[in-house]
Amino acid sequence: MKKEVKPIPFLYPIPIVLLGVKIEQRVNFTTIGDVAVMGLNPPLIVVSLHENHFSTQWVRTIKQFSINLPVQEMLSRVDFCGMVSGKDEDKSNIFQWNTTPLYPNVPLIEESPANLICTVLQEVQVEKRCIFISNIVQTWLEEDLIDKSLNQWSPIAYGLDNRYYTIGEVIGTGYKEGQKWKLKA
Numbered sequence: 001m002k003k004e005v006k007p008i009p010f011l012y013p014i015p016i017v018l019l020g021v022k023i024e025q026r027v028n029f030t031t032i033g034d035v036a037v038m039g040l041n042p043p044l045i046v047v048s049l050h051e052n053h054f055s056t057q058w059v060r061t062i063k064q065f066s067i068n069l070p071v072q073e074m075l076s077r078v079d080f081c082g083m084v085s086g087k088d089e090d091k092s093n094i095f096q097w098n099t100t101p102l103y104p105n106v107p108l109i110e111e112s113p114a115n116l117i118c119t120v121l122q123e124v125q126v127e128k129r130c131i132f133i134s135n136i137v138q139t140w141l142e143e144d145l146i147d148k149s150l151n152q153w154s155p156i157a158y159g160l161d162n163r164y165y166t167i168g169e170v171i172g173t174g175y176k177e178g179q180k181w182k183l184k185a
């Protein structure tokens with residue numbers, strides 16, 4: 001039996017990523033779960049940031065940012081970047097980072113196996129949430145992990161129970177499992 005609860009965005013799993021921005025020599029990494037794919041072609045994502053976050057003003061100004069996928073070994077630093085604001089503490093040295101020649105204002109975390117460089121296409125504000133619809137202009141992937149199961153990436157997911165998770169077993173293949181249903185019918 002189901003029970004109606006208050007309206008919450010009950011979608012699982014929530015990927016946890018680090019959003020990075022850079023102005024001059026200062027960089028800032030913010031932990032976010034409000035990130036979603038909006039399409040593969042063109043490659044689009046959307047991120048939602050609270051208007052008061054340190055990163056938000058930078059994304060608004062520079063209109064560029066990075067999305068860095070963390071792995072389990074980075075968990076305490078990931079959580080820390082979600083607890084402490086760049087307004088109060090310099091988060092530049094928590095991770096080793098570099099930049100690419102075309103996007104010198106976008107810091108990429110070296111130990112993240114995947115980094116996306118994003119440019120803002122549109123901003124929509126809903127109450128205190130600044131929602132940035134963004135284009136992915138560069139994607140950098142750890143060579144050894146390309147084509148490997150996500151188990152080997154050990155990504156970090158989050159639940160509305162305030163717990164961090166990682167990916168479980170592979171249970172099927174996209175565009176193939178449906179054939180089994182068709183055969184049954």
Ligand SMILES: Cc1cc2nc3c(=O)[nH]c(=O)nc-3n(C[C@H](O)[C@H](O)[C@H](O)COP(=O)(O)O)c2cc1C
Binds near residue numbers: 016053
């Ligand atoms: C697991 C987790 C997920 C979070 N997701 C978001 C999010 O999606 N959007 C957001 O604005 N803040 C989110 N936060 C809160 C910010 O990361 C936090 O307020 C951070 O200190 C802001 O940093 P800044 O001021 O340096 O940008 C999250 C925090 C945690 C721990």
